[in-house]
Amino acid sequence: MKFPNQNHETPPTTAGGRFLTGPLVISSSFTLATLLGMFVIRLHDDEGMLAYQFAQVLFKEPLAAWFFQKLRPIGSLLMAPWAMTGFTVFLIGQKIWAGLGIYFLGLAVDRLGGKGWLASLIVASSPMYVVSSMAGHANIQGVAIAALAMALLAYRKFPWGAGLLVGLLPWVRYEYVFFSAVLAGYALFEWRRPGFFIACAAFPLFYLLTGMMYHEDFFWMAHYPPSLITPEPDSEAFVNISWSFNIFEDNIFRLSFLCPFWPLLAIRPLRGHGLLGKSMWLLLASCLAILIFFPLFKIFKFDYSLRYWLLILIPCAFLLAAPSKHARPLPWLGAFLLAASGAIVGAMSGASDHFAFTLLIVSAPLAYLLIVNFAAQRKRILRAALLGLLVVAGLCSNLEVLANIRKTTPADSDHKSALAWLEEKSGNDGLRDIYTNSHMLQALLDDADSPLAPHVKYLAQYDVHYELYHLLNKANGQYKTFLGAFAPILNGHAVWACRLANYKSFANDVFIIFDDNRFNRIYPPAFIKQIADPVKRTGSYQIFVGKAALPKPAGELGMRLESDLLAGPCKP
Known part of the structure; x- marks a missing residue:
């Protein structure tokens, strides 16, 4: 000017x-x-x-x-x-x-x-x-x-x-x-x-x-x-x-x-x-x-x-x-x-x-x-x-x-409904971990000062695996180092697909799964039903209660782990 x-x-x-x-x-x-x-x-x-x-x-x-x-x-x-x-x-x-x-x-x-x-x-x-x-x-x-x-x-x-x-x-x-x-x-x-x-x-x-x-x-x-x-x-x-x-x-x-x-x-x-x-x-x-x-x-x-x-x-x-x-x-x-x-x-x-x-x-x-x-x-x-x-x-x-x-907003009302169910569940039967693909569930629990917040395990979806695999350097150890620091704070505590594949029991665990194609690319609906029993379907999400014992490790029950990027977090 x-x-x-x-x-x-x-x-x-x-x-x-x-x-x-x-x-x-x-x-x-x-x-x-x-x-x-x-x-x-x-x-x-x-x-x-x-x-x-x-x-x-x-x-x-x-x-x-x-x-x-x-x-x-x-x-x-x-x-x-x-x-x-x-x-x-x-x-x-x-x-x-x-x-x-x-x-x-x-x-x-x-x-x-x-x-x-x-x-x-x-x-x-x-x-x-x-x-x-x-x-x-x-x-x-x-x-x-x-x-x-x-x-x-x-x-x-x-x-x-x-x-x-x-x-x-x-x-x-x-x-x-x-x-x-x-x-x-x-x-x-x-x-x-x-x-x-x-x-x-x-x-x-x-x-x-x-x-x-x-x-x-x-x-x-x-x-x-x-x-x-x-x-x-x-x-x-x-x-x-x-x-x-x-x-x-x-x-x-x-x-x-x-x-x-x-x-x-x-x-x-x-x-x-x-x-x-x-x-x-x-x-x-x-x-x-x-x-x-x-x-x-x-x-x-x-x-x-x-x-x-x-x-x-x-x-x-x-x-x-x-x-x-x-x-x-x-x-x-x-x-x-x-x-x-x-x-x-x-x-x-x-x-x-x-x-x-x-x-x-x-x-x-x-x-x-x-x-x-x-x-x-x-x-x-x-x-x-x-x-x-x-x-x-x-x-x-x-x-x-x-x-x-x-x-x-439907997504917001769905989260509130899920939170109410979680509070009731924890008061009656107790629970161990909450597995979810929601980005916001842990933050909402934490904002409400709920004792359940530390129990949230975030099931990282396909897009998260894909971006981290392609944007981080695997040859110099950056990929492993970053994932090690990022997982404990990512929407609760992130559980990578290759880690979940080794689990053999989900006793007293709860799964709150929101409809998302990025999630289904790793965890098809048929797979979720093999590791947990459905108990509630409302709006855009479904609640499951984990099974105490699986016939074989979760990874052998229909998870899609065929690509290197999904196995990457578990490689030495």
Whole structure:
């Protein structure tokens, strides 16, 4: 972006340091409200749990974990101190990082002459950002570090710090490699500071060279990438993805859930934002294409998970709040029609599933214009109070919607039904171990302070075996070392298929099996019935009670252990 002073000196700050008021109030309000929200609703999500478990493994086996790219080593390192204190503290840390991301982006936009408080408000009002901060998604660190890198670029005083962050961003979240590429390209044409590019290359070179020594492989980054190049064969999550009008509808909903203000991008000029603004348009367009078409064409193991869409939240917020010489006031009738059209398109995604967000999609663009108009008044204290109130009110409405969704989600109600049965079973007959393919059963028991939580044994499914086998180095012992540290904390205590194959008795054990093709690829329904007796079928899960004695080891009763990747954890 072209700064006010064309000699590339540090641009002047807003008089009196007022630019601190908006981003600081909004980020503080967001952090406080989400921390208090933990006592209202606890969002349990397998991706949040995985981020927590990865951070723990980094402490247990630092070398094996550090050079496992899927673990996102920088992101896990940022959260490791929080994770070692417990899951609740880990979630607190995620909310602090979420607040910092809001603050850093506001500073960056304000320094460039835009409305920093508005950029912060747009991020804080994103329903997906709220969900990710509440659930503990690692994507939050991606937003925070990217926003900090932009702030350092905007201040132009810290080329080494900005370059270092841009260089390590892909190892916070690997999809942010596109963000790093755009920021590096902007700096190449606009900044031309050697220190930035030296720092930008520092971490990738350090990681590459130290990894070469650890893996004894010059091309280790390609041989052990951060994600599978293609999904595992016959993956149920990807086989059914094909082009249809539903893809269009669902992606409109995803965009609305990420940023309800998105219809207003239509009135932002493509020119007049300077080079950084053009870079953000490029990032927004390219990342939208990636988010839509990568899952469609099964490129990497990239699905339509909403958390991936946080990648484009910063460009959306920046473009809506950045200054532009070509922007013109929008007539109120035009504003209303634009907001209404955005709401209609958002509602197209399916009233039965997404109707709760229609009001949010309708009101957000109108609120945008009202806030901008009100902010023209020079009443700093009143404006700050309004901003804080808006953030808290928006969060409360989001949390209320989320709470209602959780109450009506079949998977969640099934888990609660299973928990009630377990408590009754343990009180009457007692039990030894609980075998399950649920990612969340142990976390739910632990959250309820149940004494059953330590008894949960996670039956690792086919996709878990497949990814670990192909993304870890077996030749240098990384595979065995990592699995040894990961198994005791993976969704309880993971039991690999080759270990279960040697069991000869499941007396007083309980099996809670949720319908999942990835589970059936190792443990067919006929096999489960040979080792346990069915006692209950409800919704998407079935409960079995283990048999006291098996006629032969479990592996000889119909388990599918024909491939090396399923036998891998038991090999010396």
